[in-house]
Amino acid sequence: MDQTSETVISLKEISAAAFDMDGVVTDTASVHAAAWKRTFDDFLLSHTRATGEPFVPFDLRDDYLAFVDGRSRLDGVRTFLSSRGIVLPEEEHPSADPAALTVAALGDRKERYFLDYLRTYGATAYPSTLVLLRTLRKEGIHTAIVSASRNCAAVVKAAGAAELFDVRVDGRDAARLRLPGKPHPALFAEATRRMGATPARTAVFEDSLAGVESGARGGFGLVVGVDRSGQRTELFAHGAGLVVSDLAELTVARRHG
CATH class of the missing domain: 1.10.150 (DNA polymerase; domain 1)
Incomplete structure (x- = not known):
């Protein structure tokens, strides 16, 4: 799925979405x-x-x-x-x-x-990310929060976003399951497995270079780089198929209509 010149997510092509926490969902980077x-x-x-x-x-x-x-x-x-x-x-x-x-x-x-x-x-969630999450869930898309942090649950709860995710894979899971960290795709692969989806039909939302590389290496259908630090070129170079400065720039093409 080549989205380098588009800001549209087609829900006909994905059934699940995995979001990195820091810098994508929460303003804690x-x-x-x-x-x-x-x-x-x-x-x-x-x-x-x-x-x-x-x-x-x-x-x-x-x-x-x-x-x-x-x-x-x-x-x-x-x-x-x-x-x-x-x-x-x-x-x-x-x-x-x-x-x-x-x-x-x-x-x-x-x-x-x-x-x-x-x-x-405390922790604050990005409003545009919350809007996108609610839109995806309303359309029946499964959602996961993925983070290397052992404090993921506490941070997402503090930001008031915990109920927007079907699945959480974090640093505690990585230690328990001995999953390698990013840029290896293991964390996103585990989240996708728990959502009952396949990588090819899962979108990954990441702001880090290691994160977008993990999405590219894992064969995920869409890897969205969120450029909050002026590294657009580097995000593309590490495997992002689409780069935006904020998720408010994305348009969701619904399954129906």
Whole structure:
């Protein structure tokens, strides 16, 4: 389904739709970015003091989009640290220095910061996404929320959007089922399976490069990139068939009429 020059979703061609959470359904990408910056800047300052290397802070846009957006928490830690040539142990070892940092410890720190921000500021859903979800459900299209976050249920509930999804596949499912994270298509494939649909008849809505790549790799019928960060060209390059700056730009061609 080639939609590169159209902003129309034909419901004759899809029976299900899977939505990424952060940046597509909820306006929480900035909250994640702030939690990542606090986590990495604290670590990088300590690393600078220990090694004498220059301190280069985490960039809220470029580093976030390139290395952590759309990825699982631990994959985000690994990918960003790798970009700086830093390798940490994966887990705490009983005989290790209690003050030693690991990939898991940094991931836990980011989680705490994110939850602190969420409790303070809450979560907001994009109105245009809610309108699209209601339209799709009214037309009998099954809907799923898909996220690498273990806090998906809490965030979607806080945003008042939980009742708009038939299926939720999140970081807790990924850990339990040992599903690889994006850009692997496993999370979207699991959501599609639970909706009783096939990838070829499922639309994927994503704002991250890793996310649209997962949709393309999984053979999904339509991959919609939501460009909220000025990366339209990159979204197309990673596999989006259609890119919009907001889902309000989409027109739904109903099954009847």
